[in-house]
Amino acid sequence: MSDIHFEGVTKVFSRGGRPFTAIDGIDFHVADKQFISVVGPSGCGKTTLMRMVAGLDHPTAGSVAVAGREVTGPGPERAVVFQQFALFPWKTVYDNITFGMRSKGASRAERDEAVAYYLKLMKMEGTEDSYPHQLSGGMQQRVAIARSYAIDPGVLLMDEPFGALDAQTRTIMQEELVRLARVNPRTVLFITHSVEEAVYLADRVIVMGRNPGRIREVIDVAQTRDAEAWADHPIDDVMEMPSFTHLRGQVWRLLREEMGSDR
Amino acid sequence: MVATTESSSAGRRRLRLPRQLLIGLATVVVMLAIWYMLTTSLGVIDPNRFPSPGQFFAALEQMMTTGYAGGNLIDHLLRSLVLVVSGFLVAVAVGVPLGFVMGYDKRAEAFFNPIFLLLRPIPPLAWIPLAIVWLGITDASKMLVIFVSAFVPSVINTFTGVRNVNRTLVEAAQVHGATRGRLIREVYVPDALPLIFTGLRLSLQAAWTTLVAAELVGAFLGLGRVLSTAYRDINTAMILLAMVVIAIAGALTTQALGIVERRLIKWRTGP
Numbered sequence: 001m002s003d004i005h006f007e008g009v010t011k012v013f014s015r016g017g018r019p020f021t022a023i024d025g026i027d028f029h030v031a032d033k034q035f036i037s038v039v040g041p042s043g044c045g046k047t048t049l050m051r052m053v054a055g056l057d058h059p060t061a062g063s064v065a066v067a068g069r070e071v072t073g074p075g076p077e078r079a080v081v082f083q084q085f086a087l088f089p090w091k092t093v094y095d096n097i098t099f100g101m102r103s104k105g106a107s108r109a110e111r112d113e114a115v116a117y118y119l120k121l122m123k124m125e126g127t128e129d130s131y132p133h134q135l136s137g138g139m140q141q142r143v144a145i146a147r148s149y150a151i152d153p154g155v156l157l158m159d160e161p162f163g164a165l166d167a168q169t170r171t172i173m174q175e176e177l178v179r180l181a182r183v184n185p186r187t188v189l190f191i192t193h194s195v196e197e198a199v200y201l202a203d204r205v206i207v208m209g210r211n212p213g214r215i216r217e218v219i220d221v222a223q224t225r226d227a228e229a230w231a232d233h234p235i236d237d238v239m240e241m242p243s244f245t246h247l248r249g250q251v252w253r254l255l256r257e258e259m260g261s262d263r
Numbered sequence: 264m265v266a267t268t269e270s271s272s273a274g275r276r277r278l279r280l281p282r283q284l285l286i287g288l289a290t291v292v293v294m295l296a297i298w299y300m301l302t303t304s305l306g307v308i309d310p311n312r313f314p315s316p317g318q319f320f321a322a323l324e325q326m327m328t329t330g331y332a333g334g335n336l337i338d339h340l341l342r343s344l345v346l347v348v349s350g351f352l353v354a355v356a357v358g359v360p361l362g363f364v365m366g367y368d369k370r371a372e373a374f375f376n377p378i379f380l381l382l383r384p385i386p387p388l389a390w391i392p393l394a395i396v397w398l399g400i401t402d403a404s405k406m407l408v409i410f411v412s413a414f415v416p417s418v419i420n421t422f423t424g425v426r427n428v429n430r431t432l433v434e435a436a437q438v439h440g441a442t443r444g445r446l447i448r449e450v451y452v453p454d455a456l457p458l459i460f461t462g463l464r465l466s467l468q469a470a471w472t473t474l475v476a477a478e479l480v481g482a483f484l485g486l487g488r489v490l491s492t493a494y495r496d497i498n499t500a501m502i503l504l505a506m507v508v509i510a511i512a513g514a515l516t517t518q519a520l521g522i523v524e525r526r527l528i529k530w531r532t533g534p
Contacts, residue, residue, distance in 0.1 A: 054434075076439055086434070088453070090453040091449075091530075
């Protein structure tokens, strides 16, 4: 059981000496193994929200609890996939994927097995001894995702993981992530700028507003998705289905309202 | 960034290398010819001001056989090399850990930085008189001065490298359960390594500079001693020889450091 509980979470930064409320009193519950996408205009505090779950930032007021325990610092049960991949350039693909496993004391055999499993899953066989700079952006991000999955975290946090990839690679990665999430379901908090990506991947989409950062609305996708059997269609077809475009339009309208809110 | 562009640019470089080498060799030959013409066949330059190639090689022969200024080439070179390398190694052994601690821990920085700010503006050569008063004209006094000069670049560059560590990589290690020990060994050290080596190269250069100055002031053996003796004898050939030997020895030690660096930072070019 790895659910996330936000209770009155508020984050105030000091911006040029003046206090700036990045997040204002968020109450929310993410159920175990639920995939949540978070969209919102820049400056709405979505990354801050994720960092507080990761334990890399701390709320000014309120609390974040994962699996019933309050988050006080970073830990391997809440792995993060970063936008800029954040692979260790001095480590091979093998050592990057198994970095977290070693923290948990995995044996050599277990590590070999995990690397073989993920490289096969991601069609990257034979790259064990490559260094990150020898890989394309899409491959680097696959390795970063494998690094996080490999420690079997209760919660997986992704901060615009496909933001630095080109459009085609991005589509492939979205499909792969859905595939991965199906064989290996996790509680996921997925931050993104892309409305399509948010709707395609998530069980629920959180739309955030800014000034101050807060939850504007939560849109359920899972029901429609399962009813329309998106999983049986390739991603391009899904994105043209009326059920998908309807949800996308709904998220878009909310987002546009929020973006115009400070004009 | 992508594998294909890396390998193709490396391929182009490999193709260009022989031609570069040829041009380099041609430059050397032309320089030697001009040197010979000016000093020997045309006689434009007075040998008391600058030696001819013949005088230079005669000096080299004398240095290899009977010796000059109290020893032969090997005696002088070895003495200087031992001083430079040992002074450098001690400076690095103290400077790198100190810079690391200062970069990692703000309290350590607060403690050491004032001492550092006071000592740093003093030119290393200004320590020579004090070193001689304390330790006499000995190897120990020279090592002290070399240590002082080589110490500063090691500390500063290691400090900067650790202080500017890639925060995202630190966070990536933390969220994947790294302990403090692993964080230091597997993130801080490798991330700071390129800058640490920059510091080491500067330290090595400083060590050679300081050595020559210290030996000029007073020494019984060593390349600086050759220089000071030859200057009193107005032996320009011997002066030039000592200068060339110092240049080659400095270049070779820098090369050796470069080999160590490439071994340790192999991820930059890949296996």
